[in-house]
Amino acid sequence: MEIAIIAHDGKKAEMVQFLNEHKEIFHQKEITLVSTGTTGKKVKKAGFDVTRLLSGPLGGDAQIAARVAEGKCNLVLFFRDPLEKHPHEPDVLMLMRICDVHDVPLATNPATAELLIKGL
Numbered sequence: 001m002e003i004a005i006i007a008h009d010g011k012k013a014e015m016v017q018f019l020n021e022h023k024e025i026f027h028q029k030e031i032t033l034v035s036t037g038t039t040g041k042k043v044k045k046a047g048f049d050v051t052r053l054l055s056g057p058l059g060g061d062a063q064i065a066a067r068v069a070e071g072k073c074n075l076v077l078f079f080r081d082p083l084e085k086h087p088h089e090p091d092v093l094m095l096m097r098i099c100d101v102h103d104v105p106l107a108t109n110p111a112t113a114e115l116l117i118k119g120l
């Protein structure tokens with residue numbers, strides 16, 4: 001099962017904390033992590049095995065959306081920062097739309113992510 005990990009800058013620390021709090025799940029062999037570039041750098045540094053794609057503003061969200069559309073990515077954890085503006089907002093909206101089109105679970109905050117991973 002492939003899980004996408006994405007966090008806006010203001011939420012990256014929370015994402016790393018979330019992964020650390022659920023290490024036993026994210027280190028499982030059957031789970032592969034894929035991530036946008038900068039988030040992935042932090043996730044890797046925290047000791048997780050992750051495939052890094054492009055940074056979000058350079059097309060990373062779009063790459064993850066493509067993986068969702070192709071049936072490669074099964075779950076998206078995307079900690080968005082609702083208090084910041086993002087130049088690539090269209091890509092963010094597109095990723096969320098593609099998750100809805102393909103009925104792929106998407107968590108946009110830690111509380112929802114917690115519920116989703118408990119359901120794995």
Ligand SMILES: O=C(CO)COP(=O)(O)O
Nearest residue numbers: 036037038039055056057
């Ligand atoms: O911008 C992002 C999501 O929209 C995240 O991208 P980075 O992980 O490269 O910062």
